[in-house]
Amino acid sequence: MLSDKSVQALLDKYSVSAFSDRTDALLTGANRSAATMDAIKSYILDRGLKPGDPLPTEAKLCADLGVARSSVREALRKLEALDIVSVQQGRGSFVGNMTMRPLVETLILRNALDHSTGKATLRHVVATRRTLDLGIAEEVVNHFKNTHNPDIHALVDAMTQKAERGETYLDEDIAFHNALNSFSGNTLTQQLMSAMWLVHQAFLPHLDAPQAESLLITAKTHGDMIRAAEAGDLKAYKEAVNAHYGPLAKLIDLDT
Amino acid sequence: MLSDKSVQALLDKYSVSAFSDRTDALLTGANRSAATMDAIKSYILDRGLKPGDPLPTEAKLCADLGVARSSVREALRKLEALDIVSVQQGRGSFVGNMTMRPLVETLILRNALDHSTGKATLRHVVATRRTLDLGIAEEVVNHFKNTHNPDIHALVDAMTQKAERGETYLDEDIAFHNALNSFSGNTLTQQLMSAMWLVHQAFLPHLDAPQAESLLITAKTHGDMIRAAEAGDLKAYKEAVNAHYGPLAKLIDLDT
DNA sequence: TTGAATTTGTTCGTATGTATT
DNA sequence: TAATACATACGAACAAATTCA
Numbered sequence: 001m002l003s004d005k006s007v008q009a010l011l012d013k014y015s016v017s018a019f020s021d022r023t024d025a026l027l028t029g030a031n032r033s034a035a036t037m038d039a040i041k042s043y044i045l046d047r048g049l050k051p052g053d054p055l056p057t058e059a060k061l062c063a064d065l066g067v068a069r070s071s072v073r074e075a076l077r078k079l080e081a082l083d084i085v086s087v088q089q090g091r092g093s094f095v096g097n098m099t100m101r102p103l104v105e106t107l108i109l110r111n112a113l114d115h116s117t118g119k120a121t122l123r124h125v126v127a128t129r130r131t132l133d134l135g136i137a138e139e140v141v142n143h144f145k146n147t148h149n150p151d152i153h154a155l156v157d158a159m160t161q162k163a164e165r166g167e168t169y170l171d172e173d174i175a176f177h178n179a180l181n182s183f184s185g186n187t188l189t190q191q192l193m194s195a196m197w198l199v200h201q202a203f204l205p206h207l208d209a210p211q212a213e214s215l216l217i218t219a220k221t222h223g224d225m226i227r228a229a230e231a232g233d234l235k236a237y238k239e240a241v242n243a244h245y246g247p248l249a250k251l252i253d254l255d256t
Numbered sequence: 257m258l259s260d261k262s263v264q265a266l267l268d269k270y271s272v273s274a275f276s277d278r279t280d281a282l283l284t285g286a287n288r289s290a291a292t293m294d295a296i297k298s299y300i301l302d303r304g305l306k307p308g309d310p311l312p313t314e315a316k317l318c319a320d321l322g323v324a325r326s327s328v329r330e331a332l333r334k335l336e337a338l339d340i341v342s343v344q345q346g347r348g349s350f351v352g353n354m355t356m357r358p359l360v361e362t363l364i365l366r367n368a369l370d371h372s373t374g375k376a377t378l379r380h381v382v383a384t385r386r387t388l389d390l391g392i393a394e395e396v397v398n399h400f401k402n403t404h405n406p407d408i409h410a411l412v413d414a415m416t417q418k419a420e421r422g423e424t425y426l427d428e429d430i431a432f433h434n435a436l437n438s439f440s441g442n443t444l445t446q447q448l449m450s451a452m453w454l455v456h457q458a459f460l461p462h463l464d465a466p467q468a469e470s471l472l473i474t475a476k477t478h479g480d481m482i483r484a485a486e487a488g489d490l491k492a493y494k495e496a497v498n499a500h501y502g503p504l505a506k507l508i509d510l511d512t
Numbered sequence: 513t514t515g516a517a518t519t520t521g522t523t524c525g526t527a528t529g530t531a532t533t
Numbered sequence: 534t535a536a537t538a539c540a541t542a543c544g545a546a547c548a549a550a551t552t553c554a
Contacts, residue, residue, distance in 0.1 A: 031345070032542065033333060045368055057519060068543045070326060073520085077289060077330045078337035082362050089287070089520045090550035098366045102358040106338050107444075110354045112301055124444035131445060135391030188363075188380035189387060192448075287521065313539065324523045329540085345540045346530035 032067050036075035039065055041084070044095055055085060055093040100195035107199045122203050123252045126245065129196040133241045136181065136189065138234060143183050145232035152179050152226050159219035168215065170201060176222055180229070214247035221246070288323050292331035295321055297340070300351055311341060311349040356451035363455045378459050379508045382501065385452040389497045392437065392445065394490060399439050401488035408435050408482050415475040424471065426457060432478055436485070470503035477502070 040055070049055075056064065061072045076093055079085040086096040111121040155176045162169045174197060181190050224240035296311070305311075312320065317328045332349055335341040342352040367377040411432045418425045430453055437446050480496035 031540095041365060045365070048369065050369070059519080070329075070542065070544090073326075074330055074333045076520095077333045081334035081337040082358055084362060084365060087520070088551085090518080090552080092519060092551095098362050100359070102338055102362060103356070106340060106354050106358060109297060109301070109340060113304065113306070121444065124442045127442050128445050128448065131388060131391035135387035186380045186383050188377065189384050192384065289521090315539080326524090327522065330521095343540075344531085346532080346538080348539065 032071040033074035033078065036061075036065055036067055036071050037078050040075055040079060044084075049095045051095050051097045053095045055095065057092055100191045104195045104198050104202075107195075108202050111199060111203050119252055122200070125196055125199045125203075126248055126252065129193065129200060130241065130245050132189065132193050132196065133244075134238060136184065137238050137241065139184060140180055141229050141232055141234045141237050144180075144226070144229035147230055149179075149226065149230065152176065153223075155179070156219065156223040156226060159222060160216070163215040163219045166215075169219070173197075173201075173218075173222075180225070217247050218244060288327040289330035289334065292317070292321055292323055292327050293334050296331060296335060300340075305351045307351050307353045309351045311351065313348055356447045360451045360454050360458075363451075364458050367455060367459050375508055378456070381452055381455050381459075382504055382508065385449065385456060386497065386501050388445065388449050388452065389500075390494055392440065393494050393497065395440060396436055397485050397488055397490045397493050400436075400482070400485035403486055405435075405482065405486065408432065409479075411435065412475065412479040412482065415478060416472070419471040419475045422471075425475070429453075429457075429474075429478075436481070473503050474500060 040061070043049075043055070055061075058069055058072050058076070061067075062069050065072070076085060076087055080087050080096070081102060083096045083099050083101045085093050087093045107121065107125065111119075111125065114120050155172050159169045159172045159176070162172070174194070177193065177197060178190070181193055184190065221240050221244040225237060225244065228234075228236035228240050296317070299305075299311070311317075314325060314328050314332070317323075318325055321328070332341060332343055336343050336352070337358060339352045339355050339357045341349050343349045363377065363381065367375075367381065370376050411428050415425045415428045415432070418428070430450070433449065433453060434446070437449055440446065477496050477500040481493060481500065484490075484492035484496050
């Protein structure tokens with residue numbers, strides 16, 4: 001996947017298809033729905049449309065592109081799957097949000113597939129999360145140094161209390177991680193981390209252990225993270241991040 | 257995108273839809289194609305199919321699921337867009353490779369859209385590349401410490417020579433980065449980095465500057481990277497990685 | 513509330529193109 | 534070459550959701 005040759009092929013494919021003008025009515029290519037998809041992408045691109053902006057109706061697209069309705073619909077379905085457009089019955093089609101949802105969807109399925117054999121992908125997802133966490137560590141510490149963040153501490157407290165009652169705390173967990181990352185203007189990294197978190201959480205329940213004290217450890221390391229960041233201690237922060245993944249490392253073989 | 261509420265919604269949506277048994281003929285939900293998509297995913301999941309494995313024909317899917325041909329086709333198109341299935345005329349449908357292609361496709365379009373305004377996404381893509389590069393730095397250095405890698409050095413030499421002739425070296429560039437990462441068993445991180453590289457490269461030509469000496473600087477810093485890794489010098493390696501993104505930082509405002 | 517207009521959702525029938533044997 | 538199996542594509546008809554008068 002994404003090997004040398006296919007990278008070149010993909011590059012050719014996308015750098016062309018994403019920018020080629022296909023507004024003419026002569027749609028050629030592998031199949032109609034693919035060509036139609038490119039045409040719709042070009043439509044969005046040429047007009048610089050933004051998420052939520054309306055697209056032509058299916059009937060109009062048929063007329064303009066000279067293809068049957070089924071082809072237009074298949075193209076719209078593809079773009080819908082990629083979160084590039086959003087189709088709503090009775091209303092019309094609109095430019096989508098282009099989120100990481102397709103990535104999440106693919107990874108969850110991929111994860112589920114080799115779960116039966118060796119939970120390899122989950123290991124990779126968690127390792128990637130850690131990589132991203134450590135990768136932005138310096139930014140995080142620099143940003144939170146000498147600040148006071150009662151909101152984040154409140155989240156940690158809430159997690160700790162829930163952990164002591166044996167409850168889980170997904171909402172607080174994602175809110176905590178988002179709070180640590182949201183200061184960064186890099187929405188791509190944020191979304192990538194959220195996506196990894198999502199895949200991670202979506203698959204945790206399928207692991208054997210119900211983790212009694214793991215919850216407490218995780219809550220505690222969350223506290224260590226924000227405290228280290230506020231103290232401006234990069235080393236301690238990184239250690240806290242690693243410790244944060246400690247309970248998981250026992251379940252799955254991390255570092256692989 | 258992927259905000260608090262939508263995360264929960266997505267989690268609900270995916271953790272359910274990815275594992276719910278929809279093999280029964282009673283397909284309910286937002287629309288047929290979505291429900292049919294889930295059913296096909298369940299089919300793959302239940303049988304633990306792997307990439308390349310054949311799927312039932314469209315006609316059989318229609319019969320089994322009790323839906324019309326078009327609905328099955330739209331579902332297959334969606335899965336095709338996500339690289340979860342691969343449809344081939346005259347042969348049939350097969351389980352796909354589930355690569356990062358959907359991510360690349362979405363990001364390239366997203367990038368192209370705000371390029372006109374502020375090239376924000378490209379900045380994010382490059383920053384994410386750097387984050388990933390730095391995130392695995394320790395692993396890389398530990399792995400290459402006290403080793404000798406003539407192949408990689410040959411790649412650097414080739415890049416340098418091409419740069420001196422004013423030529424570009426995309427093939428060598430991706431090969432170099434792959435060589436540095438491929439030792440890791442984490443195929444997800446690898447693919448993520450390849451995907452980011454792809455988006456990055458796909459959009460570079462659209463920048464103003466044709467970069468004469470930038471090519472040389474990049475080639476040189478590649479040499480610095482592998483030398484630092486072989487010397488086991490983590491600090492020097494990280495500096496080389498940062499320097500590697502130096503020419504770009506001038507074009508786009510990195511660190512934002 | 514009703515109803516008409518608009519737009520997507522779904523189905524069916526038919527014909528064509530492509531790959532395998 | 535011919536037959537078969539399969540996906541591709543088109544067009545027409547009706548259902549369901551949304552909007553607005």
